[in-house]
Amino acid sequence: MKRFLNIILLLALLLAGCAPASTNEPVTLNVFAAASLTDAFAEIGKNFEADNPNVTVTFNFAGSQALRTQIEEGAPADVFASANNKEMDALIAGSHVAKDSPQIFLSNQLVVILPASNPAGIDSLEDLANTGIKIVLAAEEVPVGKYSREALEKMNASFGADFKDKVSANVVSNEDNVKQVVAKVQLGEADAGIVYTSDAVAAPELKIVEIPVELNVIAKYPIAPLVDSANADLAQAFVDYVLSEAGQSVLEKWGFGPKP
Amino acid sequence: MSKFFLRSKWIFILPGAVMLALFLLPLSAILIRSSGDDFFANAFSGQALKALRLSFITSAVTTLLAMLFGTPLAYMLARWRIRFKTALELLIDLPIVLPPSVAGLALLIAFGRRGIFAPALEALGVSLPFTPAAVVLAQLFVAAPLYIRAARIGFAEVDAQLEEAANVEGANPWQMFTAVMLPLSGRALLSGAVLTWTRALGEFGATILFAGNLEGVTQTMPMAIYLGFERDLGVALALSALLIVVSALLLMLVRRLDRQQHD
Numbered sequence: 301m302k303r304f305l306n307i308i309l310l311l312a313l314l315l316a317g318c319a320p321a322s323t324n325e326p327v328t329l330n331v332f333a334a335a336s337l338t339d340a341f342a343e344i345g346k347n348f349e350a351d352n353p354n355v356t357v358t359f360n361f362a363g364s365q366a367l368r369t370q371i372e373e374g375a376p377a378d379v380f381a382s383a384n385n386k387e388m389d390a391l392i393a394g395s396h397v398a399k400d401s402p403q404i405f406l407s408n409q410l411v412v413i414l415p416a417s418n419p420a421g422i423d424s425l426e427d428l429a430n431t432g433i434k435i436v437l438a439a440e441e442v443p444v445g446k447y448s449r450e451a452l453e454k455m456n457a458s459f460g461a462d463f464k465d466k467v468s469a470n471v472v473s474n475e476d477n478v479k480q481v482v483a484k485v486q487l488g489e490a491d492a493g494i495v496y497t498s499d500a501v502a503a504p505e506l507k508i509v510e511i512p513v514e515l516n517v518i519a520k521y522p523i524a525p526l527v528d529s530a531n532a533d534l535a536q537a538f539v540d541y542v543l544s545e546a547g548q549s550v551l552e553k554w555g556f557g558p559k560p
Numbered sequence: 561m562s563k564f565f566l567r568s569k570w571i572f573i574l575p576g577a578v579m580l581a582l583f584l585l586p587l588s589a590i591l592i593r594s595s596g597d598d599f600f601a602n603a604f605s606g607q608a609l610k611a612l613r614l615s616f617i618t619s620a621v622t623t624l625l626a627m628l629f630g631t632p633l634a635y636m637l638a639r640w641r642i643r644f645k646t647a648l649e650l651l652i653d654l655p656i657v658l659p660p661s662v663a664g665l666a667l668l669i670a671f672g673r674r675g676i677f678a679p680a681l682e683a684l685g686v687s688l689p690f691t692p693a694a695v696v697l698a699q700l701f702v703a704a705p706l707y708i709r710a711a712r713i714g715f716a717e718v719d720a721q722l723e724e725a726a727n728v729e730g731a732n733p734w735q736m737f738t739a740v741m742l743p744l745s746g747r748a749l750l751s752g753a754v755l756t757w758t759r760a761l762g763e764f765g766a767t768i769l770f771a772g773n774l775e776g777v778t779q780t781m782p783m784a785i786y787l788g789f790e791r792d793l794g795v796a797l798a799l800s801a802l803l804i805v806v807s808a809l810l811l812m813l814v815r816r817l818d819r820q821q822h823d
Contacts, residue, residue, distance in 0.1 A: 369789060419673075434690065439773065441791045472690035473772025476787065484772070488674035489689045 324354050329534055330376055332360045332367040334383035334521065335477035336408065336444065336495075339502045340554035341381070347550065348541050355534065363442040363477035371396055371526065378535040381405070381523040381542070383443035388522045395527060402522040405542050407557035408496045409516050410444070410451050412509040413485050420491035425509060426459055428492060429466035436481050436490035439474035444481075447517040448494040454515045482506075501555030520560065587804055594797035602798035610776040611784035611799070618695045618780065619760035625696070626704035626756050631749065634711035635737065639723070649712075656705045660765025663701050667770040671697070694771035695778050702766055703759035707752040714748025714821065715741055751817035758810040761803065 333341050338361045345357035360367065360377070368387040371377050372394055380397065382388045391397040414422055420433040428435060438445030456464040472490065475481045481493040482503055492509075496519065500508050523542055525535035541547050548558060594602075602608065636642060637649060655663060669675055671688050681688065688694045718741055726740050742749075764782035771778040773787065781799055789796035 365791075369793075436772070439787055441787060471774070473774050473778070474787075475773065476768070487668065487672060489668070489672050 326354050326356065327531055327534060328356045328358055329378050329531060329538060330358050330360065331379045331381070331538065332362075332371065332375070332377040333379075333381040334364045334367070334443065335361050335479045336383055336498055337361065337381055337521075338479060340498065340551050340556065343554070344542060344547055344550050347546065348538060351541075352534075352537075357538070361477075361479075363438070365441045365443070366476070376530075377526050378529040378531055379523065379525055379538050381521060383408070383519060383521055384446070385520065385522055387443070388524065391524075391526075397524045398527055402524040403539070403543060403559075404520045405523045405539075405559050406521050406548075406551050407560060408498055408519040408521065409557065410447055410494055410511050410519075411497045411500045412511065413482065413493050413495055413500055413503070414491065414507040414509065415485055415488045416505050416507060417488065418491075418507055419488065422492055422509065425455060425511065425515070426463075428470065429459070429463050431466070431470075433470050433491040434472045434489070435467065435470045436473045436475060436484045436493045437471055438478050438481050438494075439476060442475075442477055443519065444478045444494070444496060445474065447519055450517045451494070451511060451515060454517075458515065496555075497557075498555035518557075590797060590800045590804060594794075594801040598794060599798050599801070602792075602794045603802050605795055607775060607779075607784060607788070608795055608799055611779050611781045612802075614692065614695070614776065614779065615761055615781040618692060618699060619757055619763075621696050622699040622703060622760040623707075623753050623757040625700055626707040627749070627753055630704050630708040631711055634708045635715050635741065637708075638712045638715035639718075639741070652705050652708050654705075655702055656709075660702060660763070660767075661769060664698060664766035664769025667694075667698060667701060667766060672770075689770060690772045690774065690778060692771075692777060695767050695780060698766035698770045699760040699763045702763050703756045706759055707749075707756040710752025710755060711745070711749050714745035714752070717748070718744045745821075747817045747821035751814045751821065754810050754814050754817065758807050758814075761810075762807065 331341065331345070338359075341359060341361075345359060349355055349357055360370070360375075362370075364382040364384060364387040367377075367380065368382070368390055371380060371391060380388070380391065385402075388397065388402050392399055392402070412422075412425065412428065414420075420427075420430070422428065422430070422433065427433075437448050440446055440449060452464045452467055473484065475484065478495050478499055481490075481495050482499050484490045485493040485506060486503060500506060523539050525532060525539055529535045542551075543559070552558065604612075633652075637645060637652075642648075668689065670677055671681060671694075672678065673687065673689060675681075688697065722740055722744070723736065726736050731739065762782060763780070764786065767778070767780060768783055768786075773779050773783050779787075781803055785796045785799050785803075788799065
């Protein structure tokens with residue numbers, strides 16, 4: 301028993317010795333980011349780590365709606381970057397994010413992607429209504445899924461009244477996040493998918509069909525530090541870096557539009 | 561450590577209780593949070609009902625197919641002298657321990673539109689991904705091994721003397737199977753089937769990769785739970801509670817059948 305107590309004491313001393321924070325103490329920053337940011341934020345994270353050698357940036361990429369739920373259920377996040385305002389607003393309502401802290405850091409647009417071999421012979425937006433083709437969208441809960449349906453609504457107005465119904469009949473799966481849509485098209489399981497322009501940039505082997513501005517939807521991404529972050533200063537520093545010229549140029553490289 | 565502690569029963573009870581708590585607390589948390597006035601409204605809302613129906617039908621088909629194709633396989637493994645038996649048993653057990661994501665990817669790479677066997681399937685006019693058939697295939701891949709395993713053990717336990725006696729009487733292989741083997745291992749087969757059904761009901765990872773997610777077509781209960789928790793936590797909780805209760809009942813049935821088999 302005595303030896304046991306000694307060990308406990310020793311451990312306690314060791315822990316106490318660690319406690320006073322030195323500037324070089326290793327810190328992990330947990331960044332929860334929309335799946336569409338996967339490639340760009342991975343690069344930004346590396347740059348941020350290079351500038352702050354004691355910091356390790358850990359990412360959790362998923363659909364913004366999934367990340368929002370995880371944060372609400374207590375997941376340890378320092379920064380949240382969402383693909384829409386809706387999920388950010390939900391976190392403000394739940395006091396996880398301070399009311400005035402979110403900042404729009406980029407804009408994004410939609411594009412139709414096709415497998416390189418284009419098995420369904422699609423070369424215009426109207427072709428999405430052809431019978432028998434397989435379209436994969438993100439689920440309606442996912443920001444890009446909601447934007448996709450808004451864009452289809454606009455196309456409906458200009459291509460004819462049953463366009464959206466025909467396209468909806470062609471939808472074979474509602475995926476959980478945008479990267480799953482890309483994957484299903486890359487594998488050739490789907491004939492077409494609607495994703496962000498940035499996702500098409502990250503998968504250059506895919507064919508694309510542009511969506512003209514008047515039929516497109518401009519997505520605006522907000523970013524904010526979390527109220528409960530254990531490293532509030534560092535979280536803010538990461539947000540500032542994303543908004544800085546260096547951060548913006550990385551985002552631009554990956555096909556995102558500038559912050560408005 | 562005090563001698564009292566080492567000598568007492570607590571050295572078993574305490575760690576055991578910690579382990580039990582890990583199972584009990586999360587499951588009861590779901591039951592507690594889902595119980596309320598709106599449980600039935602949530603569990604039987606439009607989307608939930610479609611998922612329930614699809615899960616019930618696909619898992620039932622899976623179980624029937626597992627019995628149809630798994631029984632002969634289990635029988636051969638248990639009673640015949642065949643080569644590479646160990647390797648075959650290992651192959652059949654593998655899907656039980658593989659991550660479902662590996663199973664889903666494997667099915668996609670094999671039977672997807674660009675899969676290795678795509679030309680053959682195309683010649684037959686079959687396209688599997690995004691169909692209820694893909695849901696069944698994913699469930700079968702993951703859950704059928706449980707049936708085959710149970711059936712194999714059931715067949716193996718039949719007394720060899722009975723087999724010899726039947727041989728002396730001049731029984732052919734089919735008579736041997738139907739008159740001797742099936743009656744004596746019936747409950748083991750049923751127990752394996754119920755276990756497979758339970759596992760098929762819970763299949764998620766392979767399904768979402770291979771079959772996708774479309775309400776009423778490929779969206780099973782586990783998938784509705786996964787996506788539902790982002791849209792409406794109430795529906796996800798109600799469906800989870802339902803799955804917990806149904807699975808518990810099915811497991812009780814398995815135990816009962818196992819007991820009867822050995823009595």
